[in-house]
Amino acid sequence: MSDAEVVKVEISFKDIFPTCQDNYNNYFFEREFHRSAVYSKISKACNDISVKFTPGARWNNTFYTSCDKLGYYLYKIKDKSDKDRMNYCKFFIYELKREANNKVRNIKTFDDVHNELIKAYRSEGLHGLGVCKEYISLMYDPLLLEIFKKFDELYKNFKYLKINNNKNTYAEKCVYKYDEISRTKKNVHENFVQKELDIFKREFHKYKQRNPYECDDNLLSRSLMIPPKSMINANALLRDIDSPVTWTSAGVLFFYTAYGSYLRPRRRMLKDMQYRKAKKHYELMNSFEQSQKNIIKNKHDILYNTAE
Numbered sequence: 001m002s003d004a005e006v007v008k009v010e011i012s013f014k015d016i017f018p019t020c021q022d023n024y025n026n027y028f029f030e031r032e033f034h035r036s037a038v039y040s041k042i043s044k045a046c047n048d049i050s051v052k053f054t055p056g057a058r059w060n061n062t063f064y065t066s067c068d069k070l071g072y073y074l075y076k077i078k079d080k081s082d083k084d085r086m087n088y089c090k091f092f093i094y095e096l097k098r099e100a101n102n103k104v105r106n107i108k109t110f111d112d113v114h115n116e117l118i119k120a121y122r123s124e125g126l127h128g129l130g131v132c133k134e135y136i137s138l139m140y141d142p143l144l145l146e147i148f149k150k151f152d153e154l155y156k157n158f159k160y161l162k163i164n165n166n167k168n169t170y171a172e173k174c175v176y177k178y179d180e181i182s183r184t185k186k187n188v189h190e191n192f193v194q195k196e197l198d199i200f201k202r203e204f205h206k207y208k209q210r211n212p213y214e215c216d217d218n219l220l221s222r223s224l225m226i227p228p229k230s231m232i233n234a235n236a237l238l239r240d241i242d243s244p245v246t247w248t249s250a251g252v253l254f255f256y257t258a259y260g261s262y263l264r265p266r267r268r269m270l271k272d273m274q275y276r277k278a279k280k281h282y283e284l285m286n287s288f289e290q291s292q293k294n295i296i297k298n299k300h301d302i303l304y305n306t307a308e
Contacts, residue, residue, distance in 0.1 A: 013196050017155040020091035024073050031072045041124040042071040049120040053104045053113070066099040071121055074129040089132035093139045094148045111136060143185070147193060150181045154200065158207075167213045174204065178224040202228050 031039055046067035053063040070092065077088040100113045107113045118130040139145055154177045161170035178197065186193045205227050219225055 012192070013151055013199075015087045016091050017151055018159060020088050021152065021155060022159075023076075023088075024069070024091060024095065027073050027076045028069045038072070038075055038126070041126050042068060042075070042121070045120040045124045045126065046071065048123075049117060052116065052120075053100075053107065055106070057103070061103065063099070063103050066096075066103065067117065067120075070096055070099070070117070071126070071129065074121070074131065075126065078128045078131050085131060086135065089135040090138060092132050093135055094145065094152070097139050097145060098149065110139075143187060144189060147181070147184065147186070147189060150177065150184065151196060151200075153177055154181065158200075158204065162207065162211075168215050171213070171215050172219060175219050175222045175224045179222065182223060198228065202231070205231055 046064045049067050050057075050062045050064040053067075054061060057063075073088075073092060073095075077085055077092075080088065096114060096117070097110055100107070100110060104113055107116065114133065114136060118133075121129045139148070154174065157170050157173040157177060161167055161174060164170055178200070181193065181197060184193070201224060204224060215225075
């Protein structure tokens with residue numbers, strides 16, 4: 001399957017991740033619990049289109065489940081306003097293209113895949129599901145699709161971080177996926193990608209500030225773990241004075257708001273009545289920073305002596 005042409009387009013992930021991403025799955029679960037006439041129509045259409053798109057395939061290799069989820073998603077968003085529907089359509093096009101790239105081998109273009117899918121829905125009396133056709137050109141660029149995929153994975157890891165007890169595992173996944181996106185060749189999408197990375201970093205640190213947890217020492221210096229400059233200010237400093245602390249596996253006492261040694265007090269922004277309290281906190285932070293430096297130095301010394 002190929003695309004007709006590559007079109008440069010301004011795009012934003014605002015409200016796509018995680019809103020549209022979550023609703024795509026929520027709508028499917030909702031459909032499982034509230035089976036209606038729509039369910040039967042989508043199921044029949046997907047049986048037909050699966051035979052056409054993936055002839056001879058079995059189980060997860062067929063297009064049936066993909067068609068089923070996408071159909072119910074379109075049914076749920078078709079009556080939204082044009083403004084609200086746009087982001088949902090961007091996610092729909094991404095998902096359809098991803099599924100088609102993985103499974104469909106006998107349809108030449110993405111336009112044809114989309115047209116055949118909507119035609120199958122319509123043949124079962126499901127009208128109005130072609131509401132995303134005007135946005136198809138947004139995903140013609142293969143690089144943009146790849147960037148979209150990486151952010152999809154990044155936000156999924158962030159979601160699992162929030163709901164999973166093994167937070168360090170998913171914090172690590174977020175850190176490495178964030179670094180991977182930062183290193184990705186972006187071409188005309190450079191500014192857009194950096195903006196989206198900054199947005200994610202702010203959300204990540206807001207979550208860490210509200211939900212302190214223990215993470216491995218080797219993650220502390222990674223790009224994602226360094227707080228945004230906008231969050232390193234006097235107000236943040238004062239708010240974090242009473243933050244919970246805990247011991248890492250290396251025995252370093254630090255704030256799990258992840259500000260650690262990156263905080264620098266801006267005394268000119270502090271009110272006179274807060275100066276003494278902030279000064280004590282700053283001294284404490286310097287102590288933590290020095291402890292971290294000493295541990296890192298000791299690790300290096302051990303490695304050096306071992307090598308000798």
